[in-house]
Structure formats: C-alpha cells, structure tokens
Amino acid sequence: MNYELIVGLEIHAQLLTETKAFCRCPNRYGDPPNTLTCPTCLGMPGALPVLNRDVVRQATKLALALQATIHPRCKFDRKNYFYPDLPKGYQISQYDEPFSTLGTLDIETMDGTKRIRITRAHIEEDAGKSMHQNDGSTVVDMNRCGVPLIEIVTEPDFRTPQEAGAFVSTVRELLRYISVCDGNMEHGSLRCDVNTSVRPIGQTELNERTEIKNLNSIRAVERAIEWERQRQVEVYDSGGAIRRETLLWDEATEELRAMRRKEGSDDYRYFPEPDLVELSIDPEYVTAIREQLPEMPWERRRRYREELKLHEEAVSVLASDRALGDYFESLMTLAIEPKAAANWMQGEVRRALVDREITIEEFPLTPDKVAELIRAVEKDTISLSKAKDVFRTMLTDGRSATKIISDEGLSQSADTDQLRPILAGLLERYPDELNRYRAGKKNLFGFFMGEAMKITGGKANPKVLNSLLQEMLNV
Ligand SMILES: [Zn+2]
Numbered sequence: 001m002n003y004e005l006i007v008g009l010e011i012h013a014q015l016l017t018e019t020k021a022f023c024r025c026p027n028r029y030g031d032p033p034n035t036l037t038c039p040t041c042l043g044m045p046g047a048l049p050v051l052n053r054d055v056v057r058q059a060t061k062l063a064l065a066l067q068a069t070i071h072p073r074c075k076f077d078r079k080n081y082f083y084p085d086l087p088k089g090y091q092i093s094q095y096d097e098p099f100s101t102l103g104t105l106d107i108e109t110m111d112g113t114k115r116i117r118i119t120r121a122h123i124e125e126d127a128g129k130s131m132h133q134n135d136g137s138t139v140v141d142m143n144r145c146g147v148p149l150i151e152i153v154t155e156p157d158f159r160t161p162q163e164a165g166a167f168v169s170t171v172r173e174l175l176r177y178i179s180v181c182d183g184n185m186e187h188g189s190l191r192c193d194v195n196t197s198v199r200p201i202g203q204t205e206l207n208e209r210t211e212i213k214n215l216n217s218i219r220a221v222e223r224a225i226e227w228e229r230q231r232q233v234e235v236y237d238s239g240g241a242i243r244r245e246t247l248l249w250d251e252a253t254e255e256l257r258a259m260r261r262k263e264g265s266d267d268y269r270y271f272p273e274p275d276l277v278e279l280s281i282d283p284e285y286v287t288a289i290r291e292q293l294p295e296m297p298w299e300r301r302r303r304y305r306e307e308l309k310l311h312e313e314a315v316s317v318l319a320s321d322r323a324l325g326d327y328f329e330s331l332m333t334l335a336i337e338p339k340a341a342a343n344w345m346q347g348e349v350r351r352a353l354v355d356r357e358i359t360i361e362e363f364p365l366t367p368d369k370v371a372e373l374i375r376a377v378e379k380d381t382i383s384l385s386k387a388k389d390v391f392r393t394m395l396t397d398g399r400s401a402t403k404i405i406s407d408e409g410l411s412q413s414a415d416t417d418q419l420r421p422i423l424a425g426l427l428e429r430y431p432d433e434l435n436r437y438r439a440g441k442k443n444l445f446g447f448f449m450g451e452a453m454k455i456t457g458g459k460a461n462p463k464v465l466n467s468l469l470q471e472m473l474n475v
Helices: 053-065 161-177 216-238 283-292 297-306 313-322 322-333 338-356 369-377 384-399 401-406 416-429 431-438 442-456 462-475
Strands: 002-014 076-080 090-093 101-111 111-123 130-131 138-141 148-154 190-200 210-215 245-250 255-261
Touching: 002 111, 002 161, 002 216, 002 431, 053 101, 053 111, 053 148, 053 161, 053 338, 076 462, 090 111, 090 161, 101 161, 111 138, 138 384, 161 190, 190 216, 190 416, 216 255, 216 283, 283 442, 297 313, 313 322, 322 369, 338 369, 338 384, 384 401, 401 416, 416 462, 431 442, 431 462, 442 462
Parallel strands: 210 245
Antiparallel strands: 002 148, 002 190, 076 090, 101 111, 111 148, 130 138, 190 210, 245 255
C-alpha cells in the first residue's frame, strides 16, 4: 500500500531580550550554571512574575511577519508537569487564548512555493536544562528557567521531510531578519518538535501521530521524520497500530527511541495563571511596530530578482543574511551598479569574511571604502584583477583605494599618445606576423594583443589598447 506522510511542526524560539520573561535575571547563554536565577524564576513561594514588555514587542514583530491575527486580549496559563529542571512544577504558557493565531509562511520546495498555515504563535517561558553525565548522574542548570520563548505551531501541512526542513530554515531566516531570535540551533535557542503520521493515499482522516522532541538541526529534522515515516509504514504493513507517544532522536546513532507515552493535553491541567493579569494589545501599538519592521526576506528576494535582475545565486546569498544584504544596499546608495556591487559582495567580500571567520558586522572596510574601489574599476582607472589586489591591501593596511592606486602606480594608462609608439615598436619586432595578419590571418590579433599587454605590464586600459591596436594593424 502507498502511504502519504503528514507532518506538523512546533518551533520554540528563544527571544533576544535583555532579561527573562517574568523577572529581571539576564537572558544570556553560556554563563556558569545556576548563576542567572532569582526567587521568581526558581518558583520560590511568594515570588511574583512581572511580564517583560520587550517580550510583547518581539512577539508582535513575529506575529506581524507571519501575518497572524494578534488578539486584542490574551491571557497566560499554567502548564503543570513534573520534571527536575522545572522547579516551579509548571511553565507559564498560553492555552486557549493565545497571543496570535492563523498566520502563514511560504516556503520554497522542489515544486515551487508552498504556503504553510500557522495555527498559532504564543508566548511562554523556557524550563531549565538537564545534563546527563557519563557516570549516570544528572545535573540541572536553572539559568534557562524563565527565558522567553515564542512557540510557533503549524497545521499538518508538510508532505515530505524536506518541506519540514525548508520551513525550519525559513523560520530561522525570518527570526534573524527581524532580530527576534539568534536562530542558533546548536545552543538550543531554536528547537523543533515534529508531529508525524502516515495514512493510505486517498484516506481523508488523520491517523494517530507521534511526537519527536527537541530536534536541534535541520538535518536532524529531516532524518528523524524519514526514520519515523518508515517505521510507521512498517507497523501498518504488518497489521500493527501506532500509539501516541513521544520519541527522542539520538543524534549519535541517528535513531529514534521511545521517551514516554504521550499525555493528552488535559494531563497538563492547564489553568489561568493567577499571578498575571490579562494582556491587552492596543491596535496603535501594533501599527507602530508594523511601521518599524524591516523589509522581509521574501520581499527582498523578489526585489533583487525582479527589479535588480540579479542572478539566482546572488539573490540567495544577499537576501538570506540581512546584514550582508544591508551592506549591499549601502553600496547601491553610493551609486554602485547593482550587478557590480553584487559581484564584489559575492566574491571578494564574502571570501574575506570566510577567510577571517568574521561576520559582515565585523568586516573592517565600510561600504564607502569599497565603493571607492569599485568606482575606480568602473572609471577604468584600474583593471579588475588589479582592483582585487588593492582590495586585499586595503584589508591589511587600512589605506584607501585611491591612495594605494597612486602610491603603487597601479592606475592604467588610457593615453593613446603614450601607447602609440610602444605599439609601433611591437609591430616592428614581428614583421612576419604583421604581414600574415595583413594578408588575412586575422586570428593573429590575439597574439599582438597578448604581447601588447605584456609590454605595458597590464597597466594599459585593455579597451583603449584593443582599439588602438586594431587601428594600427589595419592601416
Ligand atoms: Zn529570575
């Protein structure tokens, strides 16, 4: 029998706020364990949560980017469960009245663009972190308790593991664009849960699904879904049944193993958080934030493709990293042609970033310095290959392009009066070739051009040299 794969995703994104969601502890990664805590995020009796306004701002940005409905009123609920890294015994989350619902996000697939429906995006807090030691013991770090999260839940719209992977990658790009989350999956600031089921092709109702928890790479998302698809198909084919359960992906062995039988959502005993008031969102507040949103990655991509006519590789490089794209935009504001700017960004600039292992934010040359160099090429003051040398010199010694070109005598000659005697001398040196050329062996032009370049040491403007040589050969 042929089966269809049905996948829905739940993505948890840690927000880039200064402090935690409901207390003033710093929201930072990498500090010594249990140093960023207070009575509130440790759930001490009597400690009261206060909502961080920046959490609401970030959630608003994301909901707008997902074109979701932001509800004028929402509330917080307690999600109760026991786990050693959850000292309060519950997480503050949102249950039946979430922050935002019904959004969409488009992904690129093999068959073109696909629109994924977002069920909801709500605010919640993170739990601590359990670390299993080699000696069999487990230690906990509470620094992550109370770190603000947005949970994005999709409809079961994915039909292949690659579509799910593309969605995670698109969400990560978006979160970085709007500076809501750093998208670092290795550090766990972006994590993904996957709900998987299969059904015979043609069947309309959904079969039982399983949940795979806390996948921390796009590759793991795709591999785990494929693994689980095959397992479910085998179970059905041998007459078995899938039961609802939670599975864990073992990164080392690339296998899924059962973690626990799934609680129904009722088992969390959700009830309204008594220590927080309802949150009401003013439409004017939403409008103000909408006006501050940057151009979205897909809008930028379309503009680069359709208006600037950049080729596909340039579009994908420049639009997928907002800061890199912003640098490119600065070059264009400095009157550099889009294509020239894109070539420099993709070539020399990106190579320098890779070689030095830095981001564009740490790149030592400002756009106006690079623009000065590109302009020298456009004005034929310097050849492109010499310009690349100048670029490398600029990176090491800080002189401007103009200064290096003049200090090192790199500017190319376009002075025909100066070039004419040089070329005349060249033609005299090769009388046989000259006669053969004039007798019709026109492909000898390349030979003369090559010799002329050699004599002038690459400093002559090739266009000028070419037309002057044509003129002198064809008298
Ligand atoms: Zn705290």
